[in-house]
Amino acid sequence: MATQTFDPAKAEAFADRLLGILNSGAIAIMISIGHRTGLFDKLATLPPATSQAIATAANLDERYVREWLAAMVTGQLLTYDPATQTYALPAEHGAFLTRAAGSDNIATFAQYLPQLASVEDQIVACFQQGGGVPYAQFARFHEIMAEDSGLTVVAALEDHILPLVPGLVADLERGIDVLDLGCGRGLALLKLASLFPHSRFTGLDFAAEAIAFAQAQVQQQGLANIHFAVQDAATLNAVNQYDLITTFDAIHDQARPDLVLANIARALRPTGTYLMQDIRAASDVAENLDHPIAPFLYTVSCLHCMTVSLAVGGMGLGTMWGEAKALELLGAAGFTSVEIKRLAHDLQNNFYLVRRD
Numbered sequence: 125m126a127t128q129t130f131d132p133a134k135a136e137a138f139a140d141r142l143l144g145i146l147n148s149g150a151i152a153i154m155i156s157i158g159h160r161t162g163l164f165d166k167l168a169t170l171p172p173a174t175s176q177a178i179a180t181a182a183n184l185d186e187r188y189v190r191e192w193l194a195a196m197v198t199g200q201l202l203t204y205d206p207a208t209q210t211y212a213l214p215a216e217h218g219a220f221l222t223r224a225a226g227s228d229n230i231a232t233f234a235q236y237l238p239q240l241a242s243v244e245d246q247i248v249a250c251f252q253q254g255g256g257v258p259y260a261q262f263a264r265f266h267e268i269m270a271e272d273s274g275l276t277v278v279a280a281l282e283d284h285i286l287p288l289v290p291g292l293v294a295d296l297e298r299g300i301d302v303l304d305l306g307c308g309r310g311l312a313l314l315k316l317a318s319l320f321p322h323s324r325f326t327g328l329d330f331a332a333e334a335i336a337f338a339q340a341q342v343q344q345q346g347l348a349n350i351h352f353a354v355q356d357a358a359t360l361n362a363v364n365q366y367d368l369i370t371t372f373d374a375i376h377d378q379a380r381p382d383l384v385l386a387n388i389a390r391a392l393r394p395t396g397t398y399l400m401q402d403i404r405a406a407s408d409v410a411e412n413l414d415h416p417i418a419p420f421l422y423t424v425s426c427l428h429c430m431t432v433s434l435a436v437g438g439m440g441l442g443t444m445w446g447e448a449k450a451l452e453l454l455g456a457a458g459f460t461s462v463e464i465k466r467l468a469h470d471l472q473n474n475f476y477l478v479r480r481d
Contacts, residue, residue, distance in 0.1 A: 151199040152237045154192055155221070159231035163192065164213065164221040167202070172210035227275040227469070235268045240427035247427055256435030259331060262428065266334045270309040277372050277401070278311050280467065282319065288465045288475050289397055292368070296320040300367035303328070303391065305357045305384065306374025310338030317350040325350040326366075328357060357384040362391035372401045373473070376445045377429035379438025385457035389480055398459070398478040400450075404466065407446030416471060418444070447474065454478055 158164045166182040167173075175193055179186035193211050196202040201221070203212045213221070221231045239262060246257045259265070277285070286293050296302075299322035304313045307327035317325045327350070329335055338352040358380045369388050378384045388398055403421060405412055412418045425443035434440040441449065447464065454462050454476070461479040 152234050154195045155231050155234040156238050167213035168218040168222045172212040256431040258435040259432050273311050278315050284467050296323050299323050302368045303366045304370045308334045317347045327352045328355040330356040360387040364393050365391050367396045370399045376441045379433050379436045389458040400476040401473050404474040405444045405446045407448040
């Protein structure tokens, strides 16, 4: 048996990389805190300021703010002037850390990491015993997903996503029946209902908390052309009922995506369109080595998307189920026409334009 040689230089380089990973992981948690507390947004409006001035402006406790600032300075996200003991957020950094940055605000997505870490003990038990961690264990997931969706889906609907389907805008203006499965808090559907008052919209999700939020928004916005209900997509039994069915980042974490897709095919009218947004990736890990956020997405998969499916005896496709598996399941569901579209500004998603004929 061949013996491996030990390269001290490679070992030292790897140790340095691991230290960098530890630091980056810690900074990611602090970025999430900076987003949730509004510290990045406040810093973007202030001149260089002391920790007390920043804490006062943000209405936060100074001692915690000071420790957070130290992490941000040593992590090179903020600058610090020791002579005046003042901190500042460079404009170039604020362009990716503040709510004003819109979909470029990476701080929004940093929230996923502490949320996923909150179920680490349960995930370790799953490694040892199998099974999964149910949705109910993820306290803020729908809140974070809604904020994510607001930046990536809702903001892009009018100018980018709807034009992917030829003639869809005109159809919506005229009036059609639309279903969004796995709608979460319903932000995308609420936007569509406000844009197209002649169309009729239905949103279904199995999470009661998310649907309650959506229903409250319907009342608040006074929309008469939209209805939300609690329902598992796997139990949908509509036949030839909808002209457009959408799923936004929802299929891969279903317990039975095969049943859901078959239900969608049956519920769609013969001339209708199914628009499926899902993660852009290959089904084989070997083809994802150059994917810019593959480690993040596989982690999200292991600690959420895969495990919530396995928790109810599902298929556990995972976030990175990939194009090949998606095409396989769409074909098995009875769809004969599938076209994959991509948006120039969106590195994470594919948009599948799917029809029965």
